[in-house]
Amino acid sequence: MSKEKQYYSEHPTFHVAVDSIIFGFDQGELKLLIHKRQFEPAKGEWSLFGGFVQKGESLDAAANRILFELTGLDKVYMEELQSYGEVERDPAGRVISVAYYALIPAKEFTEATSSQYGATWVGLKDLPPLIMDHSQMVEKGLRRLKRRAASQPIGFELLPREFTMPQLQALYEAIYQAELDKRNFRKKILAMDVLIKLDAKDKTSSRKGAFLYRFDQKKYRKLVEGGYNFTM
Amino acid sequence: MSKEKQYYSEHPTFHVAVDSIIFGFDQGELKLLIHKRQFEPAKGEWSLFGGFVQKGESLDAAANRILFELTGLDKVYMEELQSYGEVERDPAGRVISVAYYALIPAKEFTEATSSQYGATWVGLKDLPPLIMDHSQMVEKGLRRLKRRAASQPIGFELLPREFTMPQLQALYEAIYQAELDKRNFRKKILAMDVLIKLDAKDKTSSRKGAFLYRFDQKKYRKLVEGGYNFTM
DNA sequence: TCAAAAGTGTTCAAGATACACCCATGA
């Protein structure tokens, strides 16, 4: 008889799932990656990326595995958000779900891969109804993202390795749903002293071109650990 | 055949537990309510208040039930903290635990009730080793409490209905582990405009006596919803 | 009358906000 049986067998067990809220940023807009659910019930309806936790697999591992299986994405910024345990949340049976939220540079998941995986980027304002309590999860994830962005320079996770100031600003504007002043924004960001200015320029969005920046991993880590507070 | 069986039966199921980190505040110190675990394995060792989720019971309901069964406490400020899903976290078998943290005025749980329930208040600095990953949970809960206290006037949950300024200040000093300036503290708190000054004084800790305050539920709610930022 | 805690204002520094013009470039 296993230890578990010996001690805990009188208690019930539950299906445990993981659902991931995947935020991306593209064309000045904050987006969510969703797909049409591939299994019953509610097959074909819009859903977050989710799946069941397997035996011998931690929650974090399940979240990462499922993300990889459904999107091919790997090494993504991911963090637990909240558990959802209402009895009737899944009409097909009792399932306790642990929601994660993930941030990826939208370019790492292009149109091509999108269609390959049946996934779509949707602007936060154009979100279709999602199954079960997934919309709730998104809302909560967004609140968390806003708070996090205010206390840590987390926004960088959403950008490609090299980015321009106007891009970074547009991202923060998308997160906060507010316009920011160019000069003040630059001042603040540069004061953080985590950016490395490159010689190259990005000319895709203007004739003049905007300087590219990369951010300094080491300084960035220190900043995060020190609990830097970043207010806009 | 049930719907659940029909759809999800190929997936494994897990024991799901709930553990509560209960903070209290007394004698100028932030405290944690713990007890000696009442069942095997690790029976008799120091532990948070936990138990298994039952069929037909939501996570929140389980957290509240367990708290009530083990301490007699009811209508407590409680909030989910984080899930713990490492495979080997419980040596007696796979258990996924959802940690909650709770804030109560320590006076609501006195010496008398303590011994009745085999529970003890322990100062955060004198914490004994706790079973499994419970110490980790406490650490995380404390970090959350600090952050929350900075963004919402949450500290009030830890005080009795009527309290004095010096008490409130001592609480914040305990949470932040830092000394605060009396004058600045009062200024800030009063600027929030959520306190009602009473005519009565509390003379238990000085000859002069300190005015009692109550806080204004309505204004308080508004403040919380508005995402007030409270920095010390 | 004195010990012990409660209560009260002002000054200074830093950080946030508001604001307008020139620059580089390709079409």
Add this chain to the structure above:
DNA sequence: TCATGGGTGTATCTTGAACACTTTTGA
């Protein structure tokens, strides 16, 4: 040459931080 987006500095205001003395009262 001009339209478009990129880049820059300063003045003002707000907010947080530092700081010391008077008041009340019971023993």
